[in-house]
Amino acid sequence: xxxVILSGGKGTRLRPITHTGPKQLVPxxxxxxxxxxxEDLAEAGITEIGIVLGNKGAAxxxxxxxxxxxxxxxxxxxxxxxxxxxxxxxxxxRDFVGEDDFVVYLGDNILKQGVVELVESFRxxxxxxxxxxxxxxxxxxxGVADLNEDGSVERLIEKPDSPPSNLxxxxxxxxxxxxxxxxxxxxPSWRGELEITDAIQQLLEEHGRxxxxxxxxxxxxxxxxxxxxxxxxxxxxxQIGIVSGEIEDGAEVTGQVDLQEGAVVEAGAVVRxxxxxxxxxxxxxxxxxxxxxxxxxxxxxxxxxxxxSVIVGESTITASERIVDSxxxxxxxxESADELLPTGRRFVVGENSNLKL
Numbered sequence: 001x002x003x004v005i006l007s008g009g010k011g012t013r014l015r016p017i018t019h020t021g022p023k024q025l026v027p028x029x030x031x032x033x034x035x036x037x038x039e040d041l042a043e044a045g046i047t048e049i050g051i052v053l054g055n056k057g058a059a060x061x062x063x064x065x066x067x068x069x070x071x072x073x074x075x076x077x078x079x080x081x082x083x084x085x086x087x088x089x090x091x092x093x094r095d096f097v098g099e100d101d102f103v104v105y106l107g108d109n110i111l112k113q114g115v116v117e118l119v120e121s122f123r124x125x126x127x128x129x130x131x132x133x134x135x136x137x138x139x140x141x142x143g144v145a146d147l148n149e150d151g152s153v154e155r156l157i158e159k160p161d162s163p164p165s166n167l168x169x170x171x172x173x174x175x176x177x178x179x180x181x182x183x184x185x186x187x188p189s190w191r192g193e194l195e196i197t198d199a200i201q202q203l204l205e206e207h208g209r210x211x212x213x214x215x216x217x218x219x220x221x222x223x224x225x226x227x228x229x230x231x232x233x234x235x236x237x238x239q240i241g242i243v244s245g246e247i248e249d250g251a252e253v254t255g256q257v258d259l260q261e262g263a264v265v266e267a268g269a270v271v272r273x274x275x276x277x278x279x280x281x282x283x284x285x286x287x288x289x290x291x292x293x294x295x296x297x298x299x300x301x302x303x304x305x306x307x308x309s310v311i312v313g314e315s316t317i318t319a320s321e322r323i324v325d326s327x328x329x330x331x332x333x334x335e336s337a338d339e340l341l342p343t344g345r346r347f348v349v350g351e352n353s354n355l356k357l
Contacts, residue, residue, distance in 0.1 A: 085193030106171035112217030142168035236274035
């Protein structure tokens with residue numbers, strides 16, 4: 001079995017963070033989102049992985065992942081070009097997949113449970129596809145599955161007005177190679193895209209049974225800034241802190257704290273976990289880093305109070321202000337304006353930014 005990770009999206013909902021890089025490389029607990037997908041596939045014994053790339057951010061993703069050896073997998077890059085729907089992206093992987101079964105994983109998803117159970121359920125039955133599902137509060141916003149008593153799929157409905165269940169598709173699938181013939185026959189939807197739900201429905205009607213697996217742990221689509229913060233909290237809650245950096249005498253460090261190599265928490269700083277601090281980052285005296293915060297590598301924080309936030313990295317924060325519920329992109333500088341006249345806020349703000357003052 002092979003793996004296919006779809007990484008061709010433009011990341012418009014994460015702007016301005018994604019103006020300078022792909023959304024799949026935005027870190028959660030100091031690990032790029034796409035790395036979670038790769039680790040989940042490897043855990044399920046899937047080490048041949050195709051990464052489907054679009055027109056944006058392809059070089060950055062290739063630079064980070066390389067040939068996959070750093071993650072104990074073998075990576076092949078597949079170029080989709082202009083994204084024309086999930087089925088179109090899957091269809092681009094036909095030469096890579098060949099006649100094998102394969103898992104499709106959306107590159108901006110994170111699952112607590114991983115994909116082992118989904119893969120094993122598919123392997124143990126006679127199925128042409130398998131889908132991961134989760135109970136949601138507003139199924140009318142999702143593609144929804146109507147299941148038979150044995151757990152196989154009866155039908156799929158995209159954003160139904162009257163949902164037959166609260167089980168939503170969450171962006172992880174298993175397919176036999178038969179899906180490629182179905183994709184070749186698909187017509188674009190009203191959105192002008194080849195929909196994955198249409199492909200699965202046609203597989204179900206013409207080729208065989210579709211398995212389902214309900215995911216009971218958390219699942220996050222990290223497509224928006226609030227989703228990144230939510231995912232960061234969820235991952236940090238599960239993380240066992242490993243201290244590879246230095247905690248000076250006189251620093252107050254409590255809870256689960258992941259302190260990467262070369263990072264320093266100086267005397268007089270307060271760090272209350274769960275927190276992740278990246279390599280070669282310095283937390284200076286008088287700084288407070290509160291729960292559910294991740295600070296990326298090569299950063300300096302001096303005198304600020306930061307809580308429930310993600311600082312992507314290579315940033316300098318020296319303003320003695322309280323920063324909460326925030327996502328700061330790479331290379332951010334936040335300084336004090338106390339001695340500047342006239343008094344007031346000073347910004348350089350990118351497109352689609354959100355400020356609360």
